[in-house]
Amino acid sequence: MSRTAGIVGQHNLPEDLTSLIGREPDRIQIGGLMAAHRVVSLVGVGGVGKTRLALAVARTAVLDFPDGIWLVELGSLIDGRLLSGIVAASIGLASSPRRPVIETLIAAFGSSRVLLVLDNCEHLVQACAELVERLVRSCSHLQILVTSREPLGVPGEVVCQVAPLATPNETVLSVEQLLEIDSIRLFVERVQAALPGFSLSEANAAVVAQVCRGLDGLPLALELAAAAVKVLSPHQLAARLDDRFKLLVRGSRTAPVRHQTLESAVAWSYDLLDPDDRHLFDLLSVFTGSFSLDAVEEVCGFDPRSPLDSLARLVDQSLVLTTSDDAGDRRYSLLETLRAYGRERLRERGEHALLHKQFTLWVLGRAEEAGAALRGPDQAPWLRWAEREHDNIRLALEWAIASGDADTALRLVSALWWSWLLHDRWAEAHEWLERALSMPEAAPRTLVRGRALQGAGATAGLRGQYALAQAHIDECLAIARDLDDETLLLAGHSAQALLFQQQGMSEDAQPHVQAMVDLARQLGRPWYEARAAEFVASRALRTGDLSAAAAELEHALRLARAAGDSWNIAMLLGQLGDVERMRGTHPRAAPLYQESIRLFQELGLREDPSRVHNLGYVALAEGRIARAAELFTQALRLFRRAGDQRGIADCMIGLGCVRAGERRPAEAARLFGAAAEALEALGSAVWPSNRADYQHWERIARAAMGTHAWDDVWTSGRAHGIETIVNEVLSTEWMGAPPVNPRAISSVDELTPRELQVAQLAARGLSNRRIGDTLVIAEKTAANHLQNALDKLDVHSRSELAARAVELGLAPAQN
DSSP, X not given: OTTTTTOTTOBOOOOOOSOOOSOHHHHHHHHHHHHHOSEEEEEOOTTSOHHHHHHHHHHHTGGGOTTOEEEEEOTTOOOGGGHHHHHHXXXXXXXXXXXXXXXXXXXXXXXXXXXXXXXXXXXXXXXXXXXXXXHHHHOTTOEEEEEESSOOOOTTEEEEEOOOOOOXXXXXXXXXXXXXXXXXXXXXXXXXXXXXXXXXXXXXXXXXXXXXXXXXXXXXXXXXXXXXXXTSXXXXXXXXXXXXXXXXXXXXXXXXXXXXXXXXXXXXXXXXXXXXXXXXXXXXXXXXXXXXXXXXXXXXXXXXXXXXXXHHHXXXXXXXXXXXXXTSOEEEEOOHHHHHHHHHHHHHHTOHHHHHHHHHXXXXXXXXXXXXXXXXXXXXXXXXXXXXXXXXXXXXXXXXXXTTOHHHHHHHHHHHHHHHHHTXXXXXXXXXXXXXXXXXXXXXOXXXXXXXXXXXXXXXXXXXXXXXXXXXXXXXXXXXXXXXXXHHXXXXXXXXXXXXXXXXXXXXXXXXXXHHHHHHHHHTOHHHHHHHHHHHHHHHHHHTOHHXXXXXXXXXXHHHHHHTXXXXXXHHHHHHHHHHHHHTOHHHXXXXXXXXXXXXXXXXXXXXXXXXXXXXXXXXXXXXXXXXXXXXXXXXXXXXXXXXXXXXXXXHHHHHHHHHHTTOHHHHHHHHHHHHHHHHHHTOOOOHHHHHHHHHHHHHHHHHHOHHHXXXXXXXXXXXXXXXXXXXXXXXXXHTOOOOOGGGSOGGGGSOHHHHHHXXXXXXXXXXXXXXXXXXXXXXXXXXXXXXXXXXXXXOSHHHHHHTTTTTTSSOOOO
């Protein structure tokens, strides 16, 4: 072509005045697509940065297109009939009045290697599609890069979705970690351009993260927000995001009009929709998070006409995002900025209140279906449903509470509290239950209040708030008796038995356990009967009757298997693992814990911290001390996230055992002391299944220090409190502490609890027969355990064992 032929590097691309952040992987991907396809369309929501990305790709491709790269900006063009002329003008091509412009373009491009960048095609999709198809068919080496809010839909087109920049989740991150996230980097850099003294700091990091997350990582929104920091602090900006369209109005004066305010950017896309699609877009703003097609059909009132066609068009035009759930079904979502825009339009239509009511009724209906299924064979799909719809459930609860609809609020929390606990949302479950129960309209002693009280009591107990839990359970049982409702009575007895078990009050739990058994059989509720058997087993464990505990657990397991109750099966397998651990047969416990974890994963639940914690003791018994530390720390993080104070204390004990195994007795004493203080504050004690392991490692560490020194450090740990020590444990410094020289570690940590008992008695001079009599085992069994112990300790005789008893941790040091 006349202007460009033979001149390498010719283009009309504007210079970039600011840095392009976070798009290097996209640029590489698009370059790869262009190497294989002649028409590549960058598609995404308005303000996501399609134009900037296309220009960056084009600049790096200058040498690949010796006949030129030409940008054609279409944002201001209204009439698609003028499209060919705009393209010709952009590349400096004179047209002839006696020849159609399209033919002039075809003749000019010919077989030249040219890249044409068509920017902002969404309002001229039909005209652009016709032009692109004609040019590509006629010009063998022409390539076209398109930016649009929807694909052109021409043969050979490949679509690249341009997503917003990555945003931080709600996890607390350091300043250094946040500065590795693209949306944060963009915001900070743009603020610094306006306020050179600005920096990300511990003081503002959380609110900057909130701003970037709240603005969906949209580059345009972030740049507008950064401009606003000249008059508002990040804290003020974050507090005003609900009014984002009035707030973010100070864009660049030289930017296109549609990019000078956030509202104009969204309105540009919205105004291109037909009336039906606009209406659906507005209706979809009632959802938060993601939603399904079924939800749209039921909530938005499209029956019998399906919204699928309109929904598909909204997806094509980048106004609705799509993902797939774990079953492969499509789910949809709106960026928060788009949702806010649709919500305003919905209010203008006067449909907001009615739609929220329909939405809440839909959530309630599904939630009660879920609640009825969570303890039976259909629990897996409903547990997944509850987690997928959690954001929408929150919204329905907020609406019910704000509107004073206590019946709906109580029914929702009653249906879903159990799912929240299983998904480790303990703190949130507690908050919703307490908020619903404290509503003035929730005061009457109704059946639905009683069900919510059961959930509130169980949740408070699991969080270590025993007095509050007891108050809720007392009221729950009183309502059940007043209403003569046996199902609620069964639930109340279950909550009370669990609370007593958590406090180590097995005897007090027994009348409630027996009531559970009687009512569960009478009402045909195998879930509760299996739970009752587990409570009986726990009592047996506390008294050391392992055979009785195993028998009860096996009975409960049969009930759970017959009912298809995977959650109970997983729990009971874990408890059978506890029995094996208490017997000292840790290798037999491991597969039971692992199968339990597998079943939890099949239910769509997060890793169960109790099983992870228990595997820590298995690893410790097998001499894998580093692995034990990893498992206890992992469980600690999970327990802490759930707000499980009891679990946190258990992990402190486990990590104390790790330090004992590493021959760091002072650190072990400090961890044990902190855990003891925490358990005492909860009114609890060391869990029966952990007692033998704890006593084993505590004895080794105490012997290494001597009683007086041990007591001093143990007391220091109590005084520091568990929160301080947990923070230390989770710090990089604690986790990164250098390992102890393996040669300084005795093999006593490899002994099973039974081998340890036999070795201790042998070190005191007892014969195999007397050891057998003392431990109630056969003389031959005692001999076998002693030989195993001698082999593991690398000790060759009884006399050597007795001489080295203190050194090996088999006898206390003399003070």
